[in-house]
Amino acid sequence: MRDWQAIAQATYDIIVIGGGINGAGTARDAALRGLKTLVLEKNDFASGTSSWSSRLVHGGLRYLEQFEFSLVRESLREREVLLRNAPHLVHPLLLTVPVYRERSRPYWKVWAGMVLYDIFSYDKSVPIHRMLRGGALQQVLRGLDRENLAGGAQYYDAQAEYAERLCLENIFAAQTAGATVCNYVTVTGLQKSGDRLSHVECRDTLTGETFTVQVAPDGIVVNTAGPWVDKVLERVSPVWNCDRQIGGTKGSHIIVDRFPGMPDAALYVEAKSDKRPFFILPWLGKVLIGTTDLLFEGDLDRVKADNSEIDYLLSETNAIIPTANLSRADIKFTYAGVRPLPYTQGKDTGAFTRKHILHDHSSEGVNNLVSLIGGKLTTYRHVGEEIVDWVYQKRGQTAPPCLTLTTPLPGCISATDPKIQSATRQYASLISRESISHLFTLYGAQATQVLDLVNASPELAQKISPNLPDIQAQIVYAVKHELAQTYLDITRRRTTIAMQDYYGLNALPVLAEVLQKHCDWTSEQCDRARTEYYDYMRNNCIPDFQLGAIDAQLKVLQ
Numbered sequence: 001m002r003d004w005q006a007i008a009q010a011t012y013d014i015i016v017i018g019g020g021i022n023g024a025g026t027a028r029d030a031a032l033r034g035l036k037t038l039v040l041e042k043n044d045f046a047s048g049t050s051s052w053s054s055r056l057v058h059g060g061l062r063y064l065e066q067f068e069f070s071l072v073r074e075s076l077r078e079r080e081v082l083l084r085n086a087p088h089l090v091h092p093l094l095l096t097v098p099v100y101r102e103r104s105r106p107y108w109k110v111w112a113g114m115v116l117y118d119i120f121s122y123d124k125s126v127p128i129h130r131m132l133r134g135g136a137l138q139q140v141l142r143g144l145d146r147e148n149l150a151g152g153a154q155y156y157d158a159q160a161e162y163a164e165r166l167c168l169e170n171i172f173a174a175q176t177a178g179a180t181v182c183n184y185v186t187v188t189g190l191q192k193s194g195d196r197l198s199h200v201e202c203r204d205t206l207t208g209e210t211f212t213v214q215v216a217p218d219g220i221v222v223n224t225a226g227p228w229v230d231k232v233l234e235r236v237s238p239v240w241n242c243d244r245q246i247g248g249t250k251g252s253h254i255i256v257d258r259f260p261g262m263p264d265a266a267l268y269v270e271a272k273s274d275k276r277p278f279f280i281l282p283w284l285g286k287v288l289i290g291t292t293d294l295l296f297e298g299d300l301d302r303v304k305a306d307n308s309e310i311d312y313l314l315s316e317t318n319a320i321i322p323t324a325n326l327s328r329a330d331i332k333f334t335y336a337g338v339r340p341l342p343y344t345q346g347k348d349t350g351a352f353t354r355k356h357i358l359h360d361h362s363s364e365g366v367n368n369l370v371s372l373i374g375g376k377l378t379t380y381r382h383v384g385e386e387i388v389d390w391v392y393q394k395r396g397q398t399a400p401p402c403l404t405l406t407t408p409l410p411g412c413i414s415a416t417d418p419k420i421q422s423a424t425r426q427y428a429s430l431i432s433r434e435s436i437s438h439l440f441t442l443y444g445a446q447a448t449q450v451l452d453l454v455n456a457s458p459e460l461a462q463k464i465s466p467n468l469p470d471i472q473a474q475i476v477y478a479v480k481h482e483l484a485q486t487y488l489d490i491t492r493r494r495t496t497i498a499m500q501d502y503y504g505l506n507a508l509p510v511l512a513e514v515l516q517k518h519c520d521w522t523s524e525q526c527d528r529a530r531t532e533y534y535d536y537m538r539n540n541c542i543p544d545f546q547l548g549a550i551d552a553q554l555k556v557l558q
């Protein structure tokens with residue numbers, strides 16, 4: 001895949017800039033419909049906004065308040081498609097909305113929202129909502145603050161705990177369907193000739209090597225760079241007139257251990273201080289709390305949860321579940337991302353539309369370039385379908401039928417599939433039942449490929465960290481089969497070790513050992529990878545108030 005000469009000499013029907021969920025979904029759709037497809041991602045796949053979401057595959061109850069009915073319907077339809085086509089990665093999730101007297105959303109309003117939500121998801125496979133009066137809700141959720149509790153609603157949405165893997169699975173499915181997919185390739189220039197883009201200039205981010213990809217005479221360039229959409233558009237030359245497209249808002253999350261009073265179901269609650277809704281979500285045995293919504297004009301490559309955002313999420317959680325008693329000391333991980341929303345002036349950030357826009361740049365004199373503005377995790381498949389239909393239309397061709405609606409993702413497997421039982425028996429002496437089940441959740445049916453590595457080298461059955469079910473074969477699989485190039489690719493996107501166990505720092509010695517033994521990494525390469533890893537964690541994930549203590553601990557360990 002990293003043969004730049006071959007890529008420079010080839011011609012592509014569609015060049016996708018950005019390997020987040022929307023680029024990945026577009027590439028899969030395009031390749032399945034027979035288009036020669038190239039994906040260029042400047043970092044790792046799923047390293048942008050797609051890895052910083054709340055991980056919900058949802059209709060967006062809140063969007064009903066903004067009358068975004070078409071978005072709600074589209075999202076609820078796509079939720080159903082994902083529950084069917086990716087059941088290993090997307091699961092139904094029960095949510096509770098507590099309603100308090102004298103807050104901004106009264107009981108009747110929540111009830112009306114629930115009824116509408118059920119109507120918009122008339123074709124769903126999950127149960128409809130139920131309303132509970134105060135006493136009944138207290139019976140179900142004993143930890144909730146009782147003062148002024150009027151009751152609440154319970155309803156189903158869905159959760160993609162490993163949202164990054166949803167993106168990766170689309171990337172690798174695109175690759176299997178014939179696409180060329182490259183991570184760590186930055187698009188540095190887009191050459192315009194007449195009213196078309198003729199060349200895409202690229203730089204290998206790992207080696208600094210540069211190369212140029214030709215755009216075929218009927219080739220189309222798709223800008224799915226998320227919050228970086230405008231940065232990509234700035235690279236068009238000669239310079240053109242293109243208005244600002246993105247007005248991103250930052251959203252932060254915190255991860256804490258389960259706390260007293262935390263229900264098994266998720267909570268969707270209104271913050272006491274500013275009436276904003278936010279989520280308290282069960283996530284891989286921990287609790288994911290988010291999010292904030294702040295205008296963001298900073299460096300998109302260094303986005304971090306501020307102390308004030310962290311304190312807001314902690315105190316609002318304590319307000320709704322007083323026994324939680326959370327403090328800064330409870331933080332296990334934080335992350336923040338920027339929503340690629342359409343540039344909007346003069347509105348409250350919560351009121352910015354969440355609907356996506358396909359911006360055809362022919363209006364600015366470039367005929368073969370389209371930018372995606374917005375686009376949620378939930379709706380990526382439909383967005384991909386729309387983009388590929390547009391590509392065919394631009395090429396003056398009839399689009400073949402879209403296949404992604406009915407084609408399951410490659411890992412698609414049900415939790416009761418006999419393959420899981422049989423693997424559990426076959427590897428009983430080497431790998432725990434918990435780890436086997438984890439592998440089938442993470443990789444779906446493709447878990448057998450990870451287990452094949454254990455057949456060849458049984459020592460790879462050992463765990464990476466004693467606290468987690470991940471096994472060492474996953475490290476080798478990530479590098480040899482899933483285009484992982486850095487420590488972060490392995491701990492943060494091929495697995496979620498970084499988010500679950502001390503920022504992934506404990507796992508680094510094991511990574512170094514396995515990579516040197518099985519993937520020909522040198523010790524210098526591992527040292528460099530470790531330094532880069534620390535830098536990234538410091539700049540993006542470790543809250544400022546923890547930096548001193550973690551640095552001191554690492555010094556002792558070195």
Ligand SMILES: Cc1cc2nc3c(=O)[nH]c(=O)nc-3n(C[C@H](O)[C@H](O)[C@H](O)COP(=O)(O)OP(=O)(O)OC[C@H]3O[C@@H](n4cnc5c(N)ncnc54)[C@H](O)[C@@H]3O)c2cc1C
Nearest residue numbers: 018020021022042048049050053054056187226251377378
């Ligand atoms: C806090 C938060 C919570 C959210 N929660 C949810 C949720 O629960 N459910 C939901 O459905 N949606 C949610 N979203 C929205 C959703 O996550 C995003 O809209 C979606 O992930 C955007 O995906 P994308 O592929 O368009 O962008 P990204 O994932 O950002 O991908 C764009 C990619 O382009 C690459 N790129 C940029 N410049 C270049 C270049 N020059 N060359 C090559 N590559 C480049 C970047 O590295 C990046 O990987 C949330 C978003 C945020 C921020």
